Amino acid sequence: KAGVTQTPRYLIKTRGQQVTLSCSPISGHRSVSWYQQTPGQGLQFLFEYFSETQRNKGNFPGRFSGRQFSNSRSEMNVSTLELGDSALYLCASRDTGGAGEAFFGQGTRLTVV
Amino acid sequence: AQSVTQLGSHVSVSEGALVLLRCNYSSSVPPYLFWYVQYPNQGLQLLLKYTSAATLVKGINGFEAEFKKSETSFHLTKPSAHMSDAAEYFCAVSDRLTGGGNKLTFGTGTQLKVEL
Numbered sequence: 654k655a656g657v658t659q660t661p662r663y664l665i666k667t668r669g670q671q672v673t674l675s676c677s678p679i680s681g682h683r684s685v686s687w688y689q690q691t692p693g694q695g696l697q698f699l700f701e702y703f704s705e706t707q708r709n710k711g712n713f714p715g716r717f718s719g720r721q722f723s724n725s726r727s728e729m730n731v732s733t734l735e736l737g738d739s740a741l742y743l744c745a746s747r748d749t750g751g752a753g754e755a756f757f758g759q760g761t762r763l764t765v766v
Numbered sequence: 767a768q769s770v771t772q773l774g775s776h777v778s779v780s781e782g783a784l785v786l787l788r789c790n791y792s793s794s795v796p797p798y799l800f801w802y803v804q805y806p807n808q809g810l811q812l813l814l815k816y817t818s819a820a821t822l823v824k825g826i827n828g829f830e831a832e833f834k835k836s837e838t839s840f841h842l843t844k845p846s847a848h849m850s851d852a853a854e855y856f857c858a859v860s861d862r863l864t865g866g867g868n869k870l871t872f873g874t875g876t877q878l879k880v881e882l
Contacts, residue, residue, distance in 0.1 A: 657809070659809075684867060686867075686869065686870075688870075695872060695873075695874050695875065696856065696870075696872040696875075698869040698870070698871070701863075701867045701868075701869060703867055708863070708867040709863040709867050709869060711869070743809055743810065745810075745870070747868070753798045753800075753860030753862075753868040753870070754798075754800060754812055754815050754860075755812075755870055756812065757802075757809040757810040757811070758809050759808055759809045760807075760808070760809045762807070
């Protein structure tokens, strides 16, 4: 089985721009979650999508949004980028029948300049 | 909300020595606990999980962890460190959410250095 695929791996954007990150989960997994990883804040939960619906959301501003398609692929969007949005964004796919374990992609490294 | 605490942001061991990475959890219900490893510029790889079956859990790459309810601990060990074990290790607890899903709450991570 192919793992979780995130594209692109690296992005450089300018402050004020917007960005869209993509995640393809493991085949058959219907839950996709997004996490932000920074040196200062560590790993923080952004949101979870299940069957095209946002099921849960972390404590992030409305500039962070996402969606999930019928094939379970998910996109995450950040609008009006700030320098502090520079981070590694990780997507995790979960088999909802499992014990909560999540399988992560390689991440997208976003740098805002 | 559940939480995990990892003691020691940096641990250094000699190759061949015992690896011990500490994790304590806070949970009002029986938790699901995980250890993940992250190599530079990579995502997180699942090492092992505890889901209330056996208290001693064996994972990949020779790692294991023991769930101790009385100590609220889930420490990660490996009998003999290898240079390839150098990485950052995260302990995590699965938090059930009101929306019906789960999220992982991570510790702050422990950077493991393996020296010759």
